[in-house]
Amino acid sequence: MTTQTVDELFAIDSLLLPEEREIAQTVRKFAAERLRPHVADWFESGTFPVRDLAPEFGKLGLFGMHLHGYGCAGTSATAYGIACLEIEAADSGARSMISVQGSLAMSAIYKYGTEEQKQRYLPGMAAGETLGCFGLTEPDFGSNPGGMRTRARQDGSDWVLNGSKMWITNGTVADIAIVWAQTDDRIRGFIVPTDSPGFTSREMHKKLSLRASITAELSFDDVRLPAEALLPDARGLAGPLGCLSEARFGIIFGSMGAARDCLESAIEYSQTRDVFEKKLAAYQLTQAKIADMAVELGKGQLLALHLGRLKDNGTLRPEQVSVGKLNNTREAIKIARECRTILGANGITLEYPVLRHANNLESVLTYEGTAEVHQLVIGQALTGSSAFR
Template sequence: MASSVEELFAFDSLLNDEEREIRSTVRKFADSTLRPNLAEWFENGTFPVRELAPEFGNLGLLGMHLDGYGCPGMSATAYGLACLEIEAADSGARSLMSVQGSLSMTAIHKYGSEEQKQQWLPDMAAGTKIGCFGLTEPDFGSNPGGMRTRATRKGTDWVLNGSKMWITNGTVADVAIVWAQTDDRIRGFLVPTDCPGFSANEMHRKLSLRASITAELSFDDVVLPADAILPESRGLASPLGCLSEARFGIIFGSIGAARDCLESAVAYSKTREVFEKPLAGYQLTQAKLADMAVDIGNGMLLAVHLGRLKDQGVIRPEQVSVGKLNNTRTAIRVARECRTILGANGITLDYPVMRHANNLESVLTYEGTAEVHQLVVGQSLTGESAFR
C-alpha cells in the first residue's frame, strides 16, 4: 500500500488532537479556497489580500500564536502546522500570515503601548486591517543595522524620511511598521499609510512570489505624532526579534512546499507511462522519491522538535537558524528534483512544482539568507563572529 511522508514517519503520533484538527482545518481551507486559483494568481502576478485576509482571520491564522486582543493564543507548534499547510499551497499565501502575524502584529504586541495594541491588533487579527513591516532597504538587506531611513524629532512630533524595499503587502496595508535610525538607536514607528508624504509603489517583473504583493515604500517628510513610536522598541534587537518569529514559520512552511512537490511527483509518476511502463516502476524514479521523502520527513521532525522547544520557551535564535537553513535548502532541492520527474510538464502551471521552486528561491533568502544563517550557526559552534 502506498504511503505518504506523514505515514512513513508516523508523523501524527507526534501531534495532539488539537494540532491534528488545526492541520486538517487549514488543509481544507487551502484546498478549497487557495489551490483552485493559485495558477491564475501566479501567472497574473496578483493576490487578493483584502478579500482573503478576513477568511484567514476567521480561521484564526493571523497573529495565531499571540495572546489577547482578539488573537487565538495557540501554541507555536500549531502555528507552524498552519504555516506548513498554507505554504503547501503557495509561499506567497504563507507570507500573508507571516507578515501580518509574525512581523507586524508581533511588533505591536511586543513593543507597542496598550493604546496601540487596542487600536490595531483586534482588527488585524480579524483581517480587516492589514499591516506591513518596513525593515529592508534597497542597499541594506543582510545588514539592516546600516539603514538610512531616519526619524528626527521636531517639537513633540517625529519627521520620517527614507525608503524600504521588498515590502510584502505594502500597497494594500493600513499601517506600516517602519524601523528607522534616531538619535536614540533604531526605533519602530506605527505609520498609517494615509499619512501625507507616505507612498507605496508595487514592484513588478518578479519571477518568484508572484502570488504576493511586493512594494517599495517611500517616506518624504512624513510627520508622525509622539505616540507613533513603539515605546518598548530599543535598537536592532527589536526588529530582529520579529524576524525570528517569521523564520520559525518558514521552518514549517518551506517543508510544506516540499511535501506538495513530492506528492505531485508521486502522483505523476504513477500515471505517466514511459516505454510502456509507469514512471513510478523504474528504480531511478523510486530512488529519487525515496531520498526526497527521507529529507522531507527529517525536516518535519526537526520542525516539530523546534516547535516543542518554542512552546517550552527555551528555543534559541541559532536553533531557529538551524531549522530555517536546513528546511529551506531541503525544500528547494526537492522542488528541483521533482521537476525532473515531471519532465517538460513540470515547467507548466498545470502542476505546482515549478511555481514552488520559483517561490522557494525567495524563501531561501528572505528573513536571513542561507549564508547569514550559516554564520549564525558557525558562531554558535565556534564562539567567533565571522560577519565582518
C-alpha cells in the first residue's frame, strides 16, 4: 500500500505558486545538506556557527527575504514563511537567527530608518556580512516591554544610553544592535554599533532550549550615540511591536516545520519498529495518534498559508497574527510531545529530532508574545475589552 505525506493528504502543494514551490525545494535541500548533519552536535554543545552560516543564508536570500530593494530578495511574505518552515524543520535555533536578522533588526531599519540608514546597513545585512540583534526584552520586562528601564537621554546632539537587555539572540556576534529605550519623547529605537564604548555582551549558558542558538545579555553603560543613530520614524511601543509582528509571522510557519519533522520521524520509526511481532505502525493506538497529529499539522499549515495571503494583500491584522502564533506554536509542541511517545526511549536521544524540537518549542511557545498574551489580544478583538490591566 502506498503512503502519503501530510502535505499530500491536505494537497498543500496545490495551494502554492510555482515560485513558492521552488523556494521550498531550494531551502529544504540547503537544510538537508548544511544544517541537519550537524544540528544535533550543535544542540549538544550549545553552539551555532553564525559567522560561517550567515553568508550562506544571505546567498540564499533568507535575510529580509520579503523586503524590497537594498539587496533583499523581495519575495512574497508567503514565500518567506515557507522558507521559515523549511529552516525550522531542521532546527528552531536556525530559524530564530534568520528571524532576528531579517524580521526584527532589518525590519526596524526598513520600517523606521532614514534612507541613509537603509543604504548604510541593509545591503550588508541582506548578504550576511553585517549581523544584527534586537534589544527589547529586559530582565524584569518580558510580556510588558512598555515598562522597560533602559533609558536614552539627549546630551547636546548626542544620545547617552544606559540599561540592559536579556534573551537577545545573536547578541555576542552582532555588529549592530537595534535597542529600544525610554526617552523624554516616549520609547525610541537606536542603531547601536556593538563596538561602542560602554557596550558589553555576555553569552547566556545552561539553556535547555534553543541550544543551537546564541543568546546573550546586553549592557549599556553611558553608551554615547550620535544623532544619526536614532530611528526617526518610530515613537512609542508601536515601533518595536511592529517588528515583533513580522517575527511572529515567521513563527506561524516555522513552528509547523518543527511539527512536520517530528511527525515524519515518528511515522518512519513506527514503520520499522517491531513490537509484539508486528510493526508499531500497524497498531490502532499508533494510527490514532498519527491521524490526530496529521489533522492538526495540516490545519496549522492551511492557517499559515491563509495568513500569508492576507499579508501579501496588505490586509493582515495584528490579532490575526496572534491567532496564528497561538494556535500553531501550541499545536506544534503538542505534536512534538506526542511523537516522543511513539519513539519510546529512543525519543529522548539526539539520534532522533523529536525531543530536540520539543525543547526548542518551549521557547517558541513563549517568545514574541506568550500564549497568554496572544489569548488576551484575541479576547480584546472579540469582546472590545482590554484585560491586560
